[in-house]
Amino acid sequence: xxxxxxxxxxxxxxxxxxxxxxxxxxxxxxxxxxxxxxxxxxxxxxxxxxxxxxxxxxxxxxxxxxxxxxxxxxxxxxxxxxxxxxxxxxxxxxxxxxxxxxxxxxxxxxxxxxxxxxxxxxxxxxxxxxxxxxxxxxxxxxxxxxxxxxxxxxxxxxxxxxxxxxxxxxxxxxxxxxxxxxxxxxxxxxxxxxxxxxxxxxxxxxxxxxxxxxxxxxxxxxxxxxxxxxxxxxxxxxxxxxxxxxxxxxxxxxxxxxxxxxxxxxxxxxxxxxxxxxxxxxxxxxxxxxxxxxxxxxxxxxxxxxxxxxxxxxxxxxxxxxxxxxxxxxxxxxxxxxxxxxxxxxxxxxxxxxxxxxxxxxxxxxxxxxxxxxxxxxxxxxxxxxxxxxxxxxxxxxxxxxxxxxxxxxxxxxxxxxxxxxxxxxxxxxxxxxxxxxxxxxxxxxxxxxxxxxxxxxxxxxxxxx
Numbered sequence: 001x002x003x004x005x006x007x008x009x010x011x012x013x014x015x016x017x018x019x020x021x022x023x024x025x026x027x028x029x030x031x032x033x034x035x036x037x038x039x040x041x042x043x044x045x046x047x048x049x050x051x052x053x054x055x056x057x058x059x060x061x062x063x064x065x066x067x068x069x070x071x072x073x074x075x076x077x078x079x080x081x082x083x084x085x086x087x088x089x090x091x092x093x094x095x096x097x098x099x100x101x102x103x104x105x106x107x108x109x110x111x112x113x114x115x116x117x118x119x120x121x122x123x124x125x126x127x128x129x130x131x132x133x134x135x136x137x138x139x140x141x142x143x144x145x146x147x148x149x150x151x152x153x154x155x156x157x158x159x160x161x162x163x164x165x166x167x168x169x170x171x172x173x174x175x176x177x178x179x180x181x182x183x184x185x186x187x188x189x190x191x192x193x194x195x196x197x198x199x200x201x202x203x204x205x206x207x208x209x210x211x212x213x214x215x216x217x218x219x220x221x222x223x224x225x226x227x228x229x230x231x232x233x234x235x236x237x238x239x240x241x242x243x244x245x246x247x248x249x250x251x252x253x254x255x256x257x258x259x260x261x262x263x264x265x266x267x268x269x270x271x272x273x274x275x276x277x278x279x280x281x282x283x284x285x286x287x288x289x290x291x292x293x294x295x296x297x298x299x300x301x302x303x304x305x306x307x308x309x310x311x312x313x314x315x316x317x318x319x320x321x322x323x324x325x326x327x328x329x330x331x332x333x334x335x336x337x338x339x340x341x342x343x344x345x346x347x348x349x350x351x352x353x354x355x356x357x358x359x360x361x362x363x364x365x366x367x368x369x370x371x372x373x374x375x376x377x378x379x380x381x382x383x384x385x386x387x388x389x390x391x392x393x394x395x396x397x398x399x400x401x402x403x404x405x406x407x408x409x410x411x412x413x414x415x416x417x418x419x420x421x422x423x424x425x426x427x428x429x430x431x432x433x434x435x436x437x438x439x440x441x442x443x444x445x446x447x448x449x450x451x452x453x454x455x456x457x458x459x460x461x462x463x464x465x466x
Contacts, residue, residue, distance in 0.1 A: 006060070007132055012069040013045045013114065014133035016054070017166040028165050041093075043166070045114040045157070046071040046138040047085075047101060049093030062090055071139060073198035075101045077208045078273050103140065114138065114167065115152040117145035118175035131169045139191040141274040144180035146188035151178040186241050187274060190281030194273070197280060208276075215283040233260050240282045304328075306336065313342050338389045356386060363387050366400035406442060409435035413450045425451045 006015060020031050029039050036053045037043075048054070048070055055062035066072050066089060076082035081100050088097045115137045124131040137145065137152055144151055153175050157167060180188075202208040216222040221229050221236070237259060258275040259282075309326050313333075317325070322333045337344050355378065362372045369383050387393055412435040416428055428451060429436045439447035 006069065008068075009134050009136060010069060010132040011046055011135040011138055012048045012051075012054070012065055013043055013166075015058075015069065016043060016048075017168055018130070018132070019058075020166045021168055025166075031166075042112070044098065044112065045133065046135065047075070047089060047097040047103075049089050049091070049097060051090045066090060067199065069135065071135065071195075073202075074139065074195055074273050074276075077198060077202060077205050077276060078102075078271060080205065082204060112157045113154055114157060115142075115154050116169055116175075117148060117150060117152055118172070118177050119148040119150055120145060121169055121175060122172050125172070133169065136188075136192045136195055139195065139273060139277075141272060142188050142191050144184035144188045146185060146192045149180050149185050151176070151180050151184075183241055186281075187278070190277040191274060193281050193284065194277040208280075212279065212283065215286075219283060219286045228260070230260055236286060237278060237282050240285060241278070309333070310336065310340055310342060313337055313344070319344055335389050339391060359383055359386050360390060360393065363390075363393055364396060366397055366404065402442075405438060406446075409438040410446065410450065413439065413447070417450060417452060421452070423452065424455050428452070 016035070020026070020028075023031070032039055032041055035050075035057050037050055041050065048065075051062045051065050051070075055065050066086060070089065072086060072089060075085060079085065079101055084095075085097055085100045088095060088100055114133055116131070116133060117137060120134060120137075121131040136142075142152070143154075153170075155167060155170075198208075202211065213222070216228060216233075221233050223229065258271055259278040261271070261275075305326070309322055309328075312325070313322060319330055319333050319337075322328070323330050326333075334344070355376065358376055359372055359378065359382070362375065363383070363386070367375075369380060369387070372378070372383050373380050387397070409432075412432050413428065416431050417423070420428075420431070423431070436447070439450075
């Protein structure tokens with residue numbers, strides 16, 4: 001009675017609906033009891049729960065249903081609680097997978113919405129005799145079919161018990177045909193690409209982020225220090241999703257800028273699934289379009305022959321000759337020569353060594369660039385150049401600024417507590433929010449040692465007994 005052949009790309013809700021129709025569409029209460037589901041269970045279109053029970057009834061592996069007939073492969077990349085989501089979908093659905101997947105925050109519409117393409121429905125009915133709810137059409141934010149370029153027909157599954165009935169695909173005469181915009185079609189293609197890659201390549205968020213970093217590095221969108229060239233990435237995304245560079249990007253700034261944010265290494269926050277789809281689709285299509293730094297005959301950081309350039313500099317080649325020979329900027333060549341202490345004559349008015357030592361001495365003390373300029377009467381460019389070209393001094397200055405920030409916050413909290421000994425911890429925090437947050441983030445034991453003793457909460461809403 002419960003045997004049913006699964007179709008590739010069909011969501012589990014469609015499988016259950018087809019079986020329900022095959023049995024003659026009995027009452028939804030009776031059918032849930034046959035499947036072993038709670039009487040008022042809500043079957044979600046792409047985050048279906050009770051998969052272990054459903055798989056046992058249909059004679060199908062529950063893990064297969066989870067990975068091939070739900071959108072779990074996408075959401076395990078989007079959210080940090082992928083194990084918790086899988087446990088909820090395989091089990092009783094508590095806590096709700098809708099809340100675990102952050103659908104109220106990331107989705108553009110109701111989390112209980114199902115869609116179909118009118119052209120896909122017509123083709124399937126002509127070839128097979130029946131149509132199915134396709135999984136790729138249920139990705140949140142997708143409004144068009146990636147194959148036929150038409151707007152998807154959307155159906156809200158209702159509330160107050162109405163969504164607990166199974167919704168078959170409407171007749172063809174009731175389906176609306178409307179052409180989609182080019183950007184909607186590209187977004188649909190990117191989401192389908194991400195779904196395919198998630199099912200075939202990536203098993204968790206870490207693997208996906210490693211792949212992103214590799215792609216960013218290969219396409220030249222990652223600096224030598226591991227930072228992303230945000231402006232260039234925005235331009236690449238804009239040119240991929242728009243015929244006119246920058247126009248569509250500004251109109252959909254929120255979604256596309258989020259794609260740039262999630263590309264950062266170590267990003268763990270929840271984001272819209274389409275942001276990941278846009279990023280993956282763009283980086284995968286750059287190679288074909290030739291819009292990469294690696295395709296421009298430039299020497300990459302890993303291939304650059306730095307020892308040979310330094311040897312040529314010691315043998316007397318000028319900076320201009322080095323720039324021409326190694327296809328590098330004058331700033332880069334000068335920086336490498338100064339880091340390796342190779343003398344050069346790029347400036348006829350070279351700064352005295354004593355002045356340079358004074359600048360570095362003040363910089364190591366943590367003084368700002370402006371104060372060094374005022375004290376020594378030198379140019380800001382020289383000060384900035386020496387600080388950037390001296391190994392280790394930048395990290396030292398960051399550490400000194402951090403220590404100074406901690407010291408300032410400590411003194412501020414002490415002053416507030418000394419001048420107002422009757423205040424509670426919450427009142428102290430309200431008077432020095434910035435300093436409180438700094439110590440809370442960096443040194444909690446120090447903060448709690450400075451604050452007054454915590455007070456017991458007082459009962460509210462009732463009178464105390466005398």
